[in-house]
Amino acid sequence: MPYGTPDHDPASARSRRHIFGDDAEQYDTGRPGYPPQLVQDILDFSALAAHEPALEVGAGTGKATLAFARSGVPVTCVEPDVRMARVLRRRCAELPEVTVEVADFESWRPGRRYGLLYCAQAWHWVDPAARWDRARAALSPGGAIGLFWNHWFLSSGELTERLTAAHARHGIEIPADTLLDPRPRPARRGPESRQWREMAAAGFVAPEHRLYASVHERSTSALLSLLASYGGYRAIPARPRERVLDEVARIVDAHGGHAQVRVTTSLFLGRTAR
Numbered sequence: 001m002p003y004g005t006p007d008h009d010p011a012s013a014r015s016r017r018h019i020f021g022d023d024a025e026q027y028d029t030g031r032p033g034y035p036p037q038l039v040q041d042i043l044d045f046s047a048l049a050a051h052e053p054a055l056e057v058g059a060g061t062g063k064a065t066l067a068f069a070r071s072g073v074p075v076t077c078v079e080p081d082v083r084m085a086r087v088l089r090r091r092c093a094e095l096p097e098v099t100v101e102v103a104d105f106e107s108w109r110p111g112r113r114y115g116l117l118y119c120a121q122a123w124h125w126v127d128p129a130a131r132w133d134r135a136r137a138a139l140s141p142g143g144a145i146g147l148f149w150n151h152w153f154l155s156s157g158e159l160t161e162r163l164t165a166a167h168a169r170h171g172i173e174i175p176a177d178t179l180l181d182p183r184p185r186p187a188r189r190g191p192e193s194r195q196w197r198e199m200a201a202a203g204f205v206a207p208e209h210r211l212y213a214s215v216h217e218r219s220t221s222a223l224l225s226l227l228a229s230y231g232g233y234r235a236i237p238a239r240p241r242e243r244v245l246d247e248v249a250r251i252v253d254a255h256g257g258h259a260q261v262r263v264t265t266s267l268f269l270g271r272t273a274r
Contacts, residue, residue, distance in 0.1 A: 199268060
């Protein structure tokens with residue numbers, strides 16, 4: 001039976017969201033950040049007052065935190081995994097206006113209301129039965145929400161085919177929403193997307209969906225680090241995962257030792273009613 005992971009099952013999501021902390025340093029190395037224009041667009045949309053703090057849900061190791069904090073915005077980070085939070089605190093050590101709280105967002109109770117809540121690559125890990133209520137409770141009237149994800153693609157179709165075939169030889173299904181997933185990502189856009197519909201159903205107004213394109217060159221080791229950072233790969237038993245990643249390395253080395261990765265970053269914006 002092929003190895004696979006139920007990426008979109010809510011119960012599985014609740015149990016697997018701590019899997020990234022198993023190697024927080026590797027996650028921090030493997031994952032790219034986010035486009036500077038996206039950060040600026042979120043800040044423009046939110047129109048925060050001077051020194052008004054933002055709330056980050058599922059901050060991880062700070063891939064988005066640093067960009068917002070360096071823009072002069074105080075940030076309160078809520079991160080459920082103590083190992084990820086440890087890396088986050090170290091990376092933000094020179095930014096005194098970053099506060100890190102280790103807690104599940106579902107049970108965390110804010111001591112104030114925020115003008116902006118943002119979440120990078122993590123909203124799908126928050127309990128769907130609670131996340132929108134908790135977001136409204138954390139935001140001021142008219143406060144903004146920004147949810148965003150990176151979607152990765154190999155530029156080379158030939159390399160994609162060879163790496164996909166390598167997974168098949170090892171009996172491993174391509175984990176959903178990862179570099180080699182052949183499905184369109186994002187699967188839906190604008191009002192047709194799940195995030196848009198959920199946001200509107202939860203009472204958020206003025207929804208927007210924006211896309212950002214970027215290109216990254218990755219060495220063999222950097223590409224392996226990206227693959228290893230995905231929850232779907234982390235959930236594969238160690239030996240099969242090692243075998244398929246070893247073959248991936250050989251194929252990429254034979255391809256010249258590097259690969260071009262295209263990234264589409266998908267951003268959903270909305271705000272609470274006044």
